[in-house]
Amino acid sequence: MAELAISMANTAPSEAFDEAHFVADVRAFLARALTEDLREAGRATIGVHADIAVCRIWHRRLFERGWIAPAWPRAWGGAGWGPRQRFLFDRECAANDAPILFAGGLRSVGPLLIEMGTQRQRSRYLPAILSGDDLWCQGFSEPGAGSDLAAISTRAERRNDDYVVNGSKIWTTGAHHSNRMFAIVRTQDGERRQQGLTFLLIDMDSPGLSVAPILGLAGEHEFNQVFFDDVRVPVAGRVGAENEGWAVAKRLMQLARANNTPAALLRRVLRRATQAVAAVDREQAPMLRSRLAALEIELLAFEQLELAALPSGRPGGADQTTPSMLKLIGSELHQKIAELIVEAAGPYAAAAWGARGLAGDDVDLGARAMGKHLAVRAATIYSGTSETQRNVIARQLLAL
């Protein structure tokens, strides 16, 4: 009953659409546009996005169909879909192994600019986010500032119409693929550390900016350290007022956390778990099967939570709890599913990880299971650790 109530609430009159027709339309498009090589790249992904060349191809195909930004308003080139349409679309993409996009522009800075950018910034940046010509990375964390983000020390000094930036950002996912970065920098030493921060949009090809790779636990090159040596950023690239970037960064984090672990991503991983458990001898698998069933129930609940919590696709401005709750529950569930896959693969997963790239489907499947498990350890760290999310939720709910 509760499930029914939630789905009815979310298919309110404003979202009236012919569900069967919509799903048939999506399936027809996927059958045409999602070629086998793209599906295989979707299956092979162990990190946070598919191979970047594949991301670009899939991004373009969705853009040309008008479906690249399901939650963006139509006025800004989005599909303007309601929660049920987005849910069905994501579910079909996941069921067909569509590549996971490198989507910082689509999921975080694009929606942020729609809300808080100037007209000029929107006209300049949004079309290229939609087309995929611009890829964005996030420059928040620094060697001395992660959970304690207000400790950032990368400085920007105003000189005429530019800021001159010096310092370093770290763990910057996809900086080596991106041509733009959104970042927070210190422009003043305030009484409170949250004061004196400014939110900037930076071109990655600016003179003085350099990117050094960092390899992750699974051996993948996904993140980087970025160095700024007298990098000039035009004042026109500032979002919000000078020294008041904390509020902008907080809003960005709300948007990013709310979309950090979509239920459709978990559905895709759970499908892998179902296959992995099915491959285990029936006699030996009762515990694995009961855990799989428990995870299926958790995921069903999470799907309903996502549908109910984000009717517009965006959290409300004052609502810190919903994004943190979705991020916390989603990322921890992600890890539990990835662990089950490795356990179903058994010791073979570790052996296959050692032998990866050698040959054979079994080796690849085992290696993928272990690679995914290792990569997903980071899910409860990036976009704010689980402890950080719990602190945010506790502060807001208990009014601390």
Ligand SMILES: Cc1cc2nc3c(=O)[nH]c(=O)nc-3n(C[C@H](O)[C@H](O)[C@H](O)COP(=O)(O)OP(=O)(O)OC[C@H]3O[C@@H](n4cnc5c(N)ncnc54)[C@H](O)[C@@H]3O)c2cc1C
């Ligand atoms: C794969 C990956 C990708 C990333 N991508 C990006 C990116 O693109 N851009 C970007 O800016 N950053 C990125 N990050 C950085 C990420 O946001 C930080 O790692 C994260 O915020 C934690 O900061 P830290 O690593 O400095 O750990 P710390 O803040 O030093 O935390 C260490 C431990 O202490 C705990 N802890 C800290 N403070 C508290 C507290 N007050 N209460 C309870 N426990 C606490 C933490 O939960 C954690 O377990 C990425 C990280 C990873 C792993």
